[in-house]
Amino acid sequence: MEPVVRMRNIVKTFGSVRALQGVDLELYGGEVLALLGDNGAGKSTLIKILSGLHAPDSGEMQIEGRRVDWKHYSVAVARASGVETVYQERSLGEKQPLWRNVFVGRHVLKGFFRRIDVEREKAATMELLSGFLGLRGAGLNAESQVRTLSGGERQGLAIARAMYFDASIIVLDEPTTALGAGEVRKVLSFVDRIRSEGRCCVFISHELHHVHEIADRFAVMERGRIAAVRDRSDTSLDELARLVLLGGAVPPTERKGEDV
Amino acid sequence: MKRLAAHYRLQMLITFALLLLWGVFAVASPTTFGGARIYRSFLSTIPVTLILALGMTMVVTLGEMDLCFPSVTAAAAYVFASLYSGFGVSAPVAALVALCAGALIGWINGLLVVVVGIPSIIATIGTQFFWRGLVLLAADGLAIALPELRGETLHFLLAGRIGEWGVPAQALWAVALALLLAFLLNRRPFGDAILFIGDNRNTAEMMGIPVGRVRIAVFALMGLLAAFAGILATFELNNWWPTQGEGYMLMVFASVFVGGTSAYGGEGTIYGSFIGAIIIGIIEAGIVSAGLVGFWTRLVHGLVILLSVSIYAMLARRRAR
Numbered sequence: 001m002e003p004v005v006r007m008r009n010i011v012k013t014f015g016s017v018r019a020l021q022g023v024d025l026e027l028y029g030g031e032v033l034a035l036l037g038d039n040g041a042g043k044s045t046l047i048k049i050l051s052g053l054h055a056p057d058s059g060e061m062q063i064e065g066r067r068v069d070w071k072h073y074s075v076a077v078a079r080a081s082g083v084e085t086v087y088q089e090r091s092l093g094e095k096q097p098l099w100r101n102v103f104v105g106r107h108v109l110k111g112f113f114r115r116i117d118v119e120r121e122k123a124a125t126m127e128l129l130s131g132f133l134g135l136r137g138a139g140l141n142a143e144s145q146v147r148t149l150s151g152g153e154r155q156g157l158a159i160a161r162a163m164y165f166d167a168s169i170i171v172l173d174e175p176t177t178a179l180g181a182g183e184v185r186k187v188l189s190f191v192d193r194i195r196s197e198g199r200c201c202v203f204i205s206h207e208l209h210h211v212h213e214i215a216d217r218f219a220v221m222e223r224g225r226i227a228a229v230r231d232r233s234d235t236s237l238d239e240l241a242r243l244v245l246l247g248g249a250v251p252p253t254e255r256k257g258e259d260v
Numbered sequence: 261m262k263r264l265a266a267h268y269r270l271q272m273l274i275t276f277a278l279l280l281l282w283g284v285f286a287v288a289s290p291t292t293f294g295g296a297r298i299y300r301s302f303l304s305t306i307p308v309t310l311i312l313a314l315g316m317t318m319v320v321t322l323g324e325m326d327l328c329f330p331s332v333t334a335a336a337a338y339v340f341a342s343l344y345s346g347f348g349v350s351a352p353v354a355a356l357v358a359l360c361a362g363a364l365i366g367w368i369n370g371l372l373v374v375v376v377g378i379p380s381i382i383a384t385i386g387t388q389f390f391w392r393g394l395v396l397l398a399a400d401g402l403a404i405a406l407p408e409l410r411g412e413t414l415h416f417l418l419a420g421r422i423g424e425w426g427v428p429a430q431a432l433w434a435v436a437l438a439l440l441l442a443f444l445l446n447r448r449p450f451g452d453a454i455l456f457i458g459d460n461r462n463t464a465e466m467m468g469i470p471v472g473r474v475r476i477a478v479f480a481l482m483g484l485l486a487a488f489a490g491i492l493a494t495f496e497l498n499n500w501w502p503t504q505g506e507g508y509m510l511m512v513f514a515s516v517f518v519g520g521t522s523a524y525g526g527e528g529t530i531y532g533s534f535i536g537a538i539i540i541g542i543i544e545a546g547i548v549s550a551g552l553v554g555f556w557t558r559l560v561h562g563l564v565i566l567l568s569v570s571i572y573a574m575l576a577r578r579r580a581r
Contacts, residue, residue, distance in 0.1 A: 053465070076468035090466055093459040095526040104456055105467045107449050115447040 002065065004029050004168050004200050005050070005083075010059035012045055019045040020056065021224040027169055032191060032201045034211040036244050037221030043204050046221070047171050050202075051085035052078030064168065076105065084162035085171040091158040092146045099125040099142040102161050124164070132160040132193070152183030159190045163197065170194050171202040176210045188214050208244065212237045222247030269575070270520045274535045277568065281539060285546035292549035300426055304419075304496060306541035307434035308489045310534065312508055313515035314434075314441050315485035317533040319380075320516055321445065322478050323458035323525025328369055328384035329512070331391035332483050333490030333505035336362035338395045340491055341404040341500035351414045359487045365391060366483015370476030380479075396502050403501040410498055419495035430492045437485070442530035454478060458525030514561060515540045518568045522576070539564065 003026035012020040020042050027033055035043050048054040050061070052075040061068040063081050078085075085091075092101045099121045108117040122142035129135045129142070133156045146154065155175045162170045172191070176184045191214050194201040205211050211218065218235060220228045220243050227247050230240070286293040312329055319326045340358035343349040349357070365387070372383040409415050420429045445451035453474040456464040464471050486505075494500050517523065518539055519532030543564065544557045 051466075052468075074468065075466060079468055085466065087462075087466055090460065090462045093456045093463050093526065095459050095522075096455055100452060100455065104452060105449075105469055107452065109449075113443070113447075115443070116449065116452070118447070 001028060003027055004064055006062045007046075007050070008060040010046065010049060010056045010061070012049065012054065012056045018224055020049075023059070023221075023224070023226055025219060025226060027200045027202065029168065029200050030195055030198045031216040032195050032203055032214055034215035034218045035202055035204045035221065036206075036208075036211065036218055036240075037227075038244075038247070041221040041247075042224040043221050044173070047085060047173065047202070047204065050078070050169070051075060051083055051171060079105070079165070079167075082166065082168035083171070084165070084167035084169070085173065086155065086158040086162065086175065087173045088175065088177060092154055094147045095145055097143045097145060098129070098140070098157065101146055101157065102128065102164065106165060128157075128160045128164060132163065132190075133157065150183060151179045152186040155179075155187045156190050159194065163194070163199070167199065169200045169202065171204070173204050174206070175203070176205060176207055184210060208241055209237065212240055218243070220244055220247070270529060270572070271531050273571070274518070274520055274532050274539075274568075278535050278539050281542065281546070281564075285542065285550065288546070288550035293546075296425070298545060298549070300421075300428065302538075302542060302545070303431035304428040306537055307428070307430040308493050308496075309508055309511050309515060309541060310434045310537040311437055311485055311489045311492070312512045313519070313533045313537045314438055314530060315482040316512050316516050317519070317521050317528045317530055318441065318445065318454060318478050319482050320521050320523065321458045321525060321528030322454050322475060323461070324373065324380040324475070324478070326366075326369065326384050326479065326482050327381060327509070328365070328388040328391065329482060329486040330505035330509050331388045331395070332362050332365050332486035333493065333508070334502065335365060335391045335395050335490075336487030337490035337494045337500050337504055338399060338404075338502075341406060341494060342398070344409075345404055345406055351409070351412045355414060355491055358491055359484060362487020362490070363480045363484040366486070367476060367480040369483065370479030373479065374472045374475050399500075399502050401502055403499060406494065406498045406500065409495060415495055415498075418492055428496075430496065433488075433492065437488075438530055438534050445528065445530055450474065450477075455526055455528075458527070460526070511537075511540055514565050518565055520568070520572055522572075 005025075005027040007023060007025045010020050010023040023042070023046060025046070035046070037043050045054065049056050052073050055070045055073065063083065093104065096104075099118070102125050103121045108120050109115065110117040125142040129140055133153065135153065140148070146157070149157065155172070159170060159172070175187050175191070179187065188210065191201055191203060195216075203211060203215055212232070216232055218230045218232070218240060219226055228243055230243065235243075282293070292298050312333070315329070316326065336358040339361045340354045343354035343357060344351055369380070369384055369387055372378050372387070373380045376383075416429070418429055418433070421427065422429055422432065445454065453464065453469045456467060456469055457471055457474060461471060490505060493504060515537035516533050517536070519529060519534070519536030521528040521532060540561065543560050544554070547556045547560060548554055
């Protein structure tokens with residue numbers, strides 16, 4: 001199976017800090033990949049490169065077989081090529097109505113004055129609300145402000161937006177942090193939907209039990225490198241915890257799959 | 261219908277406030293407020309504040325401040341006046357150059373904020389003094405009389421009296437600009453970008469909005485509108501004077517905030533600022549014609565501002581729950 005994203009030898013330094021020291025990573029459709037590691041291990045730098053916020057110093061990336069030209073790669077280009085990143089707390093405009101949040105940066109324009117087609121965008125937003133999010137009759141409408149949504153609903157809206165625009169890779173940055181148990185269940189079910197539609201989800205988290213429940217593969221980062229990649233099928237929760245704690249330096253017991 | 265009412269609550273509130281104020285003035289001095297003269301006077305004086313308030317609504321919605329605009333009105337109008345009377349440049353060309361000068365000053369403000377990284381309130385305090393100083397030096401502190409302006413076609417277009425009612429042309433410009441900016445803010449991706457940047461600059465960046473470009477463009481737009489307001493004031497009085505624009509600073513902010521635009525950015529209403537500017541604009545005339553001394557004006561301005569922003573703050577708190 002061809003990977004959706006292939007990253008090769010990605011290097012990034014900030015001043016004298018070597019944030020990424022040659023990262024190789026493949027992402028596949030229909031899988032949830034958990035990206036793990038301590039703070040400062042390079043997870044968020046890697047994600048920012050994938051989503052077009054940073055350009056690496058060197059390295060190569062292919063999205064669906066096509067090589068990315070770093071000079072012309074930006075957030076807008078990343079979104080257009082199917083990479084959608086949902087940053088905790090930063091992916092939605094709190095005071096803006098839901099419909100603006102769904103279509104921000106990608107409005108449907110009509111007429112001679114190229115005006116925003118508000119009716120169509122609101123209708124599509126209502127469909128997402130009652131369909132994907134299952135919030136029919138929750139007192140919400142397309143004009144509701146984002147600040148009236150719960151944490152889980154916000155994650156859901158951002159994920160729904162990514163799926164509406166047909167993203168092939170959806171990156172979730174700590175989507176379950178600071179959520180109650182019921183909200184976590186909601187988010188994990190949204191993640192499951194991403195996978196069942198054949199898309200790829202990159203799930204960044206410190207909450208190992210959430211990750212172990214939902215992910216198909218785990219990639220553990222340590223000091224700017226991918227220290228280990230494991231399949232869920234041969235990694236117990238305990239083992240995963242030890243991997244993360246020791247930065248991937250666990251003697252292989254019954255290794256299969258594609259280790260680095 | 262109920263949803264519509266909730267959505268336009270702010271707009272209805274401010275409209276009601278204007279009607280109430282007008283009602284009070286009409287009862288207090290029926291002769292003045294029953295005749296056409298005072299309205300014609302309003303229609304010639306309010307548009308300048310109004311146009312500045314429209315631009316400021318965009319700036320405040322973006323989450324920024326611009327304290328430079330009074331100097332921009334003076335500087336741009338000076339460019340016009342000196343080109344027209346000193347160098348014999350035709351009025352339309354001089355006006356066009358003046359508009360460009362205003363946009364350029366606004367653009368420089370934008371660069372100081374976005375590229376150099378100075379908080380806008382501080383950067384524009386600096387540029388406000390700088391351009392005022394430059395203009396005072398260039399004009400040697402003297403006014404420029406422009407009596408020959410009266411004969412220009414452009415004078416009729418910008419400050420003429422139109423139709424049998426003698427509607428001041430600048431009022432029509434103000435209405436047209438309000439419609440244009442409301443469209444820009446609410447129905448164009450540019451306005452969407454302003455709303456999201458004002459809401460949360462990080463979010464806007466993550467959504468692929470060209471944050472820096474939009475911020476600079478809004479400052480340039482404010483400069484352009486300030487220049488236009490300065491040109492209108494100059495045509496109305498056929499005179500340029502070195503302290504032009506100074507009286508507008510607080511009136512413009514009062515109009516924007518009375519209108520219901522949030523000082524925190526991310527939310528703004530052009531309609532609110534439109535009505536806000538009218539409210540602020542009629543208070544003085546209303547008070548004087550009611551037989552009170554002019555000193556009451558400031559007190560009432562203060563009361564209206566405090567009352568309206570208190571109501572908005574309470575509404576916002578209730579909605580946040």
